[in-house]
Amino acid sequence: MASPHNSYARNAQMQSEKFAEFLGVFVDVARESSFSAAGRRRGRTPSSIGRQIDALEAHLDTPLFLRSTRHLTLTDAGEALLIRARQILDSLVDVQQELASMKGEVTGILRVACYPTFGKRYVLPVMGELSRQHPELRLELDLTERLADPVAERLDLVIRIGDMSDSTLIGSRIASQTRVLCASPAYLAQQGTPDSLAGLAAHPLIDKLHGSDLLGWADVLGHPTRAGSTAPLFGCDDFEGMRLAAVEGMGIAYLPDWVVGEDIKAGKLQLLFPAWSAQPQAVTGIYALRALRHPPARVTVFLDALRAYIGNPAIWSVTDT
Numbered sequence: 001m002a003s004p005h006n007s008y009a010r011n012a013q014m015q016s017e018k019f020a021e022f023l024g025v026f027v028d029v030a031r032e033s034s035f036s037a038a039g040r041r042r043g044r045t046p047s048s049i050g051r052q053i054d055a056l057e058a059h060l061d062t063p064l065f066l067r068s069t070r071h072l073t074l075t076d077a078g079e080a081l082l083i084r085a086r087q088i089l090d091s092l093v094d095v096q097q098e099l100a101s102m103k104g105e106v107t108g109i110l111r112v113a114c115y116p117t118f119g120k121r122y123v124l125p126v127m128g129e130l131s132r133q134h135p136e137l138r139l140e141l142d143l144t145e146r147l148a149d150p151v152a153e154r155l156d157l158v159i160r161i162g163d164m165s166d167s168t169l170i171g172s173r174i175a176s177q178t179r180v181l182c183a184s185p186a187y188l189a190q191q192g193t194p195d196s197l198a199g200l201a202a203h204p205l206i207d208k209l210h211g212s213d214l215l216g217w218a219d220v221l222g223h224p225t226r227a228g229s230t231a232p233l234f235g236c237d238d239f240e241g242m243r244l245a246a247v248e249g250m251g252i253a254y255l256p257d258w259v260v261g262e263d264i265k266a267g268k269l270q271l272l273f274p275a276w277s278a279q280p281q282a283v284t285g286i287y288a289l290r291a292l293r294h295p296p297a298r299v300t301v302f303l304d305a306l307r308a309y310i311g312n313p314a315i316w317s318v319t320d321t
Contacts, residue, residue: 020092022056023085025049026064030082033072090154106134110298112141113148114159117239117259118286123159126305137298145237150291156299157288161256171287172303175310178257178319179216179282181272182264187249194252197221197273204251206242209235215254219281258286261316277319 028038028049035046035053042049057064064078074082110130114123119141127139142148148158150169158169161177181200194200197220208215234250236242239259246253246260247268253260257277263269276282288303309315 020089022052022059024089025052026056027082027085027089029053029065029072030074030078035072106130106298106301107136108296108298109138109140110157110302111153111155112139112157112159112302113144113150113153113155114141115145115161115239116143117243118159118161119143121258122310123306126302126309130302130305134298134301150289156295157290157302159286159288161286162284169289169291170293171289173285174288174303174307175258175286175312175314177284177286178277178317179254180257180260180264180274180277180318181220181252181254182246182260182269183252183272184247184249184268185270187251188270190249193272197276200252204234206234206236206245206251206253206255208242209237216281217254220254220276257318258314258316261314261318264318271318274319 025038025042028041029035032038032041035049038044039046039049053064060077060081062077063075064081066073066075110127112119112123112127120143123141127141130137131139142153142155147160148155150156150158159174183203191203194203201221205217207217234242234245236245239255242253242255243259243263245251246255247263252272253269257264260269264271271277288306290299292299
């Protein structure tokens with residue numbers, strides 16, 4: 001039986017700065033349901049991880065896991081602690097990052113969510129440069145088509161395109177998107193160049209496979225593509241896939257200039273009806289949304305670098321807008 005002196009020493013040790021580390025280990029084990037997997041995340045042996053969990057359970061005087069040869073399951077106490085532990089660790093990170101930002105230090109974890117194509121083309125190069133300039137900065141990029149929530153998902157920034165309807169978020173405009181009509185020169189040579197917007201209905205159109213006219217073809221044609229056109233359509237939900245379909249001569253595309261601008265400049269695609277793209281309905285903003293009014297230094301540095309990389313006018317621009 002442990003002596004009162006040993007128990008006091010154990011509690012005093014647990015109440016030191018090590019407590020946060022023990023909580024972090026606990027959260028990793030709960031997430032992975034494995035001492036071994038948690039050990040790999042932390043570069044530690046499973047036995048070392050197990051000893052820290054034992055110490056935490058002894059300090060709290062309650063079991064946190066039900067252990068068997070095959071499974072590791074949280075107890076009711078473990079479930080309750082997991083919720084609080086995440087909140088505590090998140091708060092510690094927030095405080096550290098807030099203090100660092102007050103000194104202008106670019107540290108912590110920069111978490112960004114955006115469209116896959118936009119992220120690969122414009123965000124990743126910027127993150128690569130920031131990682132070289134600030135080795136202490138960790139980077140996470142969620143490439144997703146869904147509308148990520150910076151509050152619920154603890155994201156520093158969410159890059160969205162279009163009208164901003166959520167007034168609770170702070171939006172910084174980083175660039176403009178112009179939707180352009182285009183097709184490959186080979187396609188136009190074979191099928192002919194439409195002489196009017198109405199003539200587009202006689203051509204195969206590259207469209208979103210799912211969703212209600214997210215590309216805005218109805219604005220161009222005056223009716224939805226599937227309802228009003230008998231022309232065959234190529235459907236795809238990926239911007240890069242639609243771009244490649246246009247380059248391959250599969251039809252006429254109506255895509256953002258940040259997707260096809262480089263191809264138009266290189267002659268792989270030909271711009272059609274530039275006057276249409278100059279109209280207000282073809283132009284929307286690209287915004288970086290955040291929850292914090294006073295963002296940490298890593299966010300400011302990233303936004304400055306992203307704007308510089310995109311340029312003004314944007315590197316993808318093929319019109320005067």
